[in-house]
Amino acid sequence: MEQRSLKLKYSENLFEEVISEDQLRIAYKAVRSNRGKPGIDEISVEDYGENLEEKLRELIAEVTNWNYRPMPVKRVRIPKPGSDKERLLGIPSVKDRVLQYSLKMSLEKIFEETFSENSYGFRPARNQKQAVGKAKELVNSGKDWIVDIDLERFFDTINHDRLIHLLSLEIKDKRILRLIGITLRSGILDKGELIENSEGAVQGSPLSPLLSNVVLHELDAELEKRELSFCRFADDCNIFVSSHKAAERVLASISKFIEKKLKLKVNLQKSKVAPSTKVKFLGMTIACTMMLISKVSMSRAMEKVKELTPRRTHQSLEKQIDKINQWYVGWSSYYSMTETPSQLQSIEAHIRRRLRAQLVSNQKRRRHLDRKLIQQGVRSGLAHKTAYSNHGVWKLSHTAATEQAWSKSWFRQMGLKITSQAKKLHWKSLTVWVKLC
Numbered sequence: 001m002e003q004r005s006l007k008l009k010y011s012e013n014l015f016e017e018v019i020s021e022d023q024l025r026i027a028y029k030a031v032r033s034n035r036g037k038p039g040i041d042e043i044s045v046e047d048y049g050e051n052l053e054e055k056l057r058e059l060i061a062e063v064t065n066w067n068y069r070p071m072p073v074k075r076v077r078i079p080k081p082g083s084d085k086e087r088l089l090g091i092p093s094v095k096d097r098v099l100q101y102s103l104k105m106s107l108e109k110i111f112e113e114t115f116s117e118n119s120y121g122f123r124p125a126r127n128q129k130q131a132v133g134k135a136k137e138l139v140n141s142g143k144d145w146i147v148d149i150d151l152e153r154f155f156d157t158i159n160h161d162r163l164i165h166l167l168s169l170e171i172k173d174k175r176i177l178r179l180i181g182i183t184l185r186s187g188i189l190d191k192g193e194l195i196e197n198s199e200g201a202v203q204g205s206p207l208s209p210l211l212s213n214v215v216l217h218e219l220d221a222e223l224e225k226r227e228l229s230f231c232r233f234a235d236d237c238n239i240f241v242s243s244h245k246a247a248e249r250v251l252a253s254i255s256k257f258i259e260k261k262l263k264l265k266v267n268l269q270k271s272k273v274a275p276s277t278k279v280k281f282l283g284m285t286i287a288c289t290m291m292l293i294s295k296v297s298m299s300r301a302m303e304k305v306k307e308l309t310p311r312r313t314h315q316s317l318e319k320q321i322d323k324i325n326q327w328y329v330g331w332s333s334y335y336s337m338t339e340t341p342s343q344l345q346s347i348e349a350h351i352r353r354r355l356r357a358q359l360v361s362n363q364k365r366r367r368h369l370d371r372k373l374i375q376q377g378v379r380s381g382l383a384h385k386t387a388y389s390n391h392g393v394w395k396l397s398h399t400a401a402t403e404q405a406w407s408k409s410w411f412r413q414m415g416l417k418i419t420s421q422a423k424k425l426h427w428k429s430l431t432v433w434v435k436l437c
Contacts (some may be wrong), residue, residue, distance in 0.1 A: 039093030122209030
């Protein structure tokens with residue numbers, strides 16, 4: 001009771017903390033480190049940082065006098081992988097991002113202690129790897145049937161009134177609630193047209209991830225009340241049960257709760273009940289007690305390799321390798337949680353083969369390829385046999401001669417990043433992956 005009263009007392013004076021110059025300065029540094037693009041005012045993070053102290057004092061005065069009005073966010077459309085649909089993102093102005101980050105810093109301290117242990121998204125010291133690790137633990141315990149719930153346009157359909165009500169249960173400083181309210185209703189500038197928003201939280205705002213957890217904490221509490229095992233990362237929620245029949249029952253009842261109580265929409269076409277081997281959670285699949293990169297994620301990675309290594313290109317090999325590295329280092333860093341390193345190795349092998357195909361194709365005549373292979377250290381007899389075979393470019397890219405000429409070490413010397421070397425290939429991981437794919 002004493003801890004609760006201290007929290008309420010603290011939350012009554014949040015406004016002064018949020019608009020303190022010290023906290024706003026910390027918030028600006030966080031916004032700068034994220035390297036985001038300018039909002040509709042076209043003021044970059046670097047531009048805003050010039051005469052920062054003066055700008056922060058102006059912001060404090062605007063908010064204190066209630067002259068502050070957040071600018072409409074700039075809408076950005078991002079194609080969804082494997083779909084003709086788009087993800088709608090929003091870019092607030094830098095000034096608005098600074099204030100929103102300061103709000104996040106203060107609210108996070110209050111709400112973190114209320115959130116569920118089974119919630120992993122957008123929280124300090126929590127990440128996707130922990131969420132997938134927990135999912136693996138649940139599957140290995142025998143709960144290998146998964147209720148995979150898909151919330152339709154979650155961020156775009158958050159009910160503002162309900163969100164403010166949930167915030168008010170912990171935040172007694174009404175000035176903070178008012179500030180969040182005008183932030184939520186800032187509007188959207190889409191192709192020159194101003195759109196008023198009466199619902200939703202902008203994906204791209206520093207505050208929205210925390211607000212999404214506030215909204216979905218009700219779902220967490222309901223699942224815990226029913227003693228159900230689950231993992232949630234933002235709006236990606238999986239519930240783990242022991243049988244198909246139980247999973248069907250849970251999907252129906254929880255969908256009803258989400259739509260009636262939370263006022264959110266469940267996408268029944270994408271929500272499903274399936275064994276763990278058929279479910280993708282944060283890009284991973286749990287099978288045979290192991291974490292694997294899902295077939296969907298592997299397929300998308302192969303498509304990305306194809307996009308980065310077109311059959312015909314005017315770009316130099318060095319430039320292509322730079323672009324490949326920019327994508328692959330980040331991708332493989334995330335998916336390094338896989339317990340089947342053969343999956344990473346297959347992506348890397350595909351990259352090298354696509355680049356070899358280009359190198360072969362660049363040799364306009366058979367004799368040119370023969371000469372090039374010899375220059376690269378291939379025996380003349382093998383080079384001649386390979387170059388003058390009837391094979392096409394793609395098959396030539398996977399021959400002993402071309403793999404010797406442009407070997408893994410050669411590509412490494414050219415700067416191509418290889419991340420799978422540190423992991424040893426285990427026969428079990430290879431067998432499991434082959435069966436699933």
